[in-house]
């Protein structure tokens with residue numbers, strides 16, 4: 484019996500990049516002795532076309548009864564696609580919000596890793612990029628400012644808007660535990676980011692993170708204010724291993740961290756709940772502008788699949804092998820168009836999948 488994996492190929496380049504991730508996973512399975520049983524689930528535009536809604540209850544049930552979800556990307560061109568003539572709650576992206584909520588995916592992980600071979604794409608000064616970096620941003624995804632009560636009122640002709648930033652200690656504790664657990668699979672360093680010099684929610688965050696840290700004496704904890712962290716990410720990104728932070732700070736910092744890697748087609752991500760279950764997807768969108776042309780970079784999805792092996796299935800060795808194969812393919816100078824530079828061999832989506840599978 485294989486591990487049950489729900490697969491959302493999605494829209495645009497989604498089916499192309501997911502096919503390559505499955506190819507690489509199956510190769511790793513043969514080598515490392517595991518099997519994956521895939522069940523295809525419709526979401527986004529693909530589900531609208533068949534069911535009239537971006538995500539059905541049956542699709543959610545299939546995802547829930549699986550060990551993990553592997554996803555491509557959903558959505559189309561907002562200007563031309565008929566999906567965007569529908570009311571907001573029936574559009575492709577509504578499926579994504581619905582599945583995150585239904586599966587209680589409160590922890591978002593985004594690694595930012597600078598490949599030596601892609602250093603030229605890094606917008607930082609050479610003396611900084613030369614040190615390389617390998618960090619993971621762990622962002623709380625279901626609480627804080629984006630989910631608090633909000634209102635806009637008007638009194639005596641003056642408009643006032645209010646957003647509420649609230650966290651309870653249980654929400655903080657569960658994400659901190661995830662952060663420390665994942666640090667144990669990496670270099671055992673957690674940098675917790677807050678604004679404890681100003682915000683009560685941050686002071687509670689800091690004290691709960693310190694309580695959790697007591698159970699992880701082998702992991703080093705430091706605290707950093709968010710404004711300082713934003714600077715350090717461009718000044719000395721090599722110092723970070725796991726950055727643990729709340730929803731809005733994580734939203735901003737994870738985009739900053741991915742920008743400094745310089746290549747959108749390389750960025751994986753995972754969203755986890757309290758169990759080992761997770762949803763794994765590239766950080767980029769469905770790139771409708773290049774869909775169906777065999778030119779999309781499948782590496783972000785392949786690296787997301789490696790994260791799935793590591794975090795949901797505890798197949799660390801196979802995950803290492805896939806990540807190693809990606810490094811090797813870059814070292815062998817193969818590139819899809821988005822990361823191509825002079826002197827490298829340009830490959831298509833399928834060829835890149837083959838080349839990585841051969842190196843697993």
Ligand code: NAD
Nearest residue numbers: 556557558559560748767768769770771772773779780821
């Ligand atoms: P996008 O990430 O799809 O594309 C931005 C640019 O990057 C495009 O030029 C695209 O061609 C390029 N690109 C992206 N991924 C690439 C890859 N793997 N290889 C090569 N080039 C790549 O962002 P967008 O154009 O703003 O959004 C397109 C659609 O994707 C929208 O419908 C949006 O809502 C959706 N979207 C979905 C998700 C998700 O499913 N989680 C996330 C972001 C955007």
